Amino acid sequence: EVQLVESGGGLVQPGGCLRLSCAASGFTFSSYWMHWVRQDPGKGLVWVSRINSDGNITTYADSVKGRFTISRDNAKNTLFLQMNSLRAEDTAVYYCAREGQVGGRYFDYWGQGTLVTVSS
Amino acid sequence: DIQMTQSPSSLSASLGDRVTITCRASQSITNYLNWYQQKPGKAPKLLIYAASSLQSGVPSKFSGSGSGTDFTLTISSLQPEDFATYYCQQSYSTPRTFGQGTKLEI
Numbered sequence: 699e700v701q702l703v704e705s706g707g708g709l710v711q712p713g714g715c716l717r718l719s720c721a722a723s724g725f726t727f728s729s730y731w732m733h734w735v736r737q738d739p740g741k742g743l744v745w746v747s748r749i750n751s752d753g754n755i756t757t758y759a760d761s762v763k764g765r766f767t768i769s770r771d772n773a774k775n776t777l778f779l780q781m782n783s784l785r786a787e788d789t790a791v792y793y794c795a796r797e798g799q800v801g802g803r804y805f806d807y808w809g810q811g812t813l814v815t816v817s818s
Numbered sequence: 819d820i821q822m823t824q825s826p827s828s829l830s831a832s833l834g835d836r837v838t839i840t841c842r843a844s845q846s847i848t849n850y851l852n853w854y855q856q857k858p859g860k861a862p863k864l865l866i867y868a869a870s871s872l873q874s875g876v877p878s879k880f881s882g883s884g885s886g887t888d889f890t891l892t893i894s895s896l897q898p899e900d901f902a903t904y905y906c907q908q909s910y911s912t913p914r915t916f917g918q919g920t921k922l923e924i
Contacts, residue, residue, distance in 0.1 A: 733914070742905065742916055742917075742918050742919045743854075743856075743862065743905055743907075743916040743919075744916070745912075745913050745914040745915065745916070748912065748914075757912050757913075759913050760913075793861055793862075798864075798867070801867065801868050801871055802849070802850065802852070802867045802868035802871065802909065803850060803909035804852040804864055804867035804868075804873075804907075804909060805852070805854075805862070805864060805907075806864050806867075806873065808861035808862055808863075809861060810860075810861055811861055
């Protein structure tokens with residue numbers, strides 16, 4: 699069974715940093731592109747970042763470019779999101795998602811989400 | 819960036835109804851269009867990918883159509899578990915933008 703489990707969320711002050719993790723199981727993690735998507739409380743879904751299967755290609759939303767870093771450890775089946783210089787507007791539930799690739803490009807599995815709150 | 823616009827933003831329907839949600843892209847995305855269902859407090863769930871392909875395990879009451887810039891999600895014979903928020907998403911280019919969501923209410 700495919701499982702994605704996020705951790706690392708919490709309350710942080712503006713300007714602070716946080717590192718999110720996403721532990722993957724039930725599939726060959728090293729074969730899949732992975733993404734982070736966030737959702738402001740009560741709002742819609744916003745794509746944040748992606749990383750290719752090898753970890754050498756990364757892409758970011760303009761709103762987080764230069765502040766967030768996506769990475770992965772294929773030996774440990776874990777995806778990361780290092781978040782620096784956090785702002786109030788980064789407050790959201792952060793989901794990791796696997797990109798399915800058969801017949802298209804889509805997020806076929808999602809984690810349960812981890813809440814990040816940026817507030818003084 | 820490609821903008822995705824869903825309509826309506828909210829929709830009231832009754833059990834047994836058939837409803838259609840529309841998603842429009844700001845430029846052609848061929849068939850790189852996905853639909854997700856999200857219930858309160860839960861992660862989104864993939865329903866339809868590549869505009870019209872039903873994800874494994876998803877009931878056939880859900881169907882998608884369209885290409886280019888205009889797409890639709892149709893849900894037939896509404897049941898209580900179908901009342902949720904639905905999002906379209908383009909996967910033609912990065913950033914992988916989502917529509918603003920359509921809340922389907924009883």
